[in-house]
Amino acid sequence: MTGCVFCAVATGQAERSLVYEDDVAAVVLDLHPVNTGHSLVLPMEHATYLADLVEAAAAHLFVTALRTAGALRRSGLRCEGINLFVADGEAAGQEVFHVHVHVLPRFEGDPFRVVREGGRVQPQARSELDGIAERLRTAWSSAE
Numbered sequence: 001m002t003g004c005v006f007c008a009v010a011t012g013q014a015e016r017s018l019v020y021e022d023d024v025a026a027v028v029l030d031l032h033p034v035n036t037g038h039s040l041v042l043p044m045e046h047a048t049y050l051a052d053l054v055e056a057a058a059a060h061l062f063v064t065a066l067r068t069a070g071a072l073r074r075s076g077l078r079c080e081g082i083n084l085f086v087a088d089g090e091a092a093g094q095e096v097f098h099v100h101v102h103v104l105p106r107f108e109g110d111p112f113r114v115v116r117e118g119g120r121v122q123p124q125a126r127s128e129l130d131g132i133a134e135r136l137r138t139a140w141s142s143a144e
Contacts, residue, residue: 006098010042019068024060027068027103034104034112037077041065041101048097050088061101068103079105083112 008014010026019027019039030038041064047053053061062084069082085102087094104112124132 004046004098006040006042006096006100007046010044010098019071020064022064024057025064027064030102034102035078035106035110037072037075037079037105039068039072039103041068041103043099047099050086050099053099061099065101065103072103072105077105078107080108081106083114085114 005014009016009028010021012018012021012026016026017029019029021027024044026042026044027039028042030040041061043053043057043061045057047057050058065084069084072079072082083102083104083106085104086099088099106112
């Protein structure tokens with residue numbers, strides 16, 4: 001896609017700090033890291049949202065994120081835990097509209113938080129959950 005900064009980063013047409021790349025994905029360090037080693041897994045092919053990826057590319061993206069998490073743990077960088085984060089759509093906080101997986105090294109006392117204002121909500125009634133599950137099963141079937 002013309003003008004997509006992450007297309008340029010993934011393919012090496014823009015400045016990047018490359019960790020790994022193959023035909024399908026590239027792993028680069030985030031320019032604005034949450035913690036040292038914060039990496040982005042980018043598909044080489046442009047896809048705006050997760051559902052725009054072909055399944056093989058999506059699977060490869062997440063396997064690459066898994067391997068990046070392992071590399072972070074073995075790197076000697078401070079890493080007591082890992083978060084994988086994907087913002088899919090503006091309402092979810094997506095700022096760059098090229099799918100990417102954040103691989104965030106975490107440690108006790110670091111500043112990163114995902115917080116729901118007002119704390120946890122009350123559990124939904126099982127009948128409500130079952131109705132929602134039915135809607136999703138129907139939508140799942142229509143996508144196959």
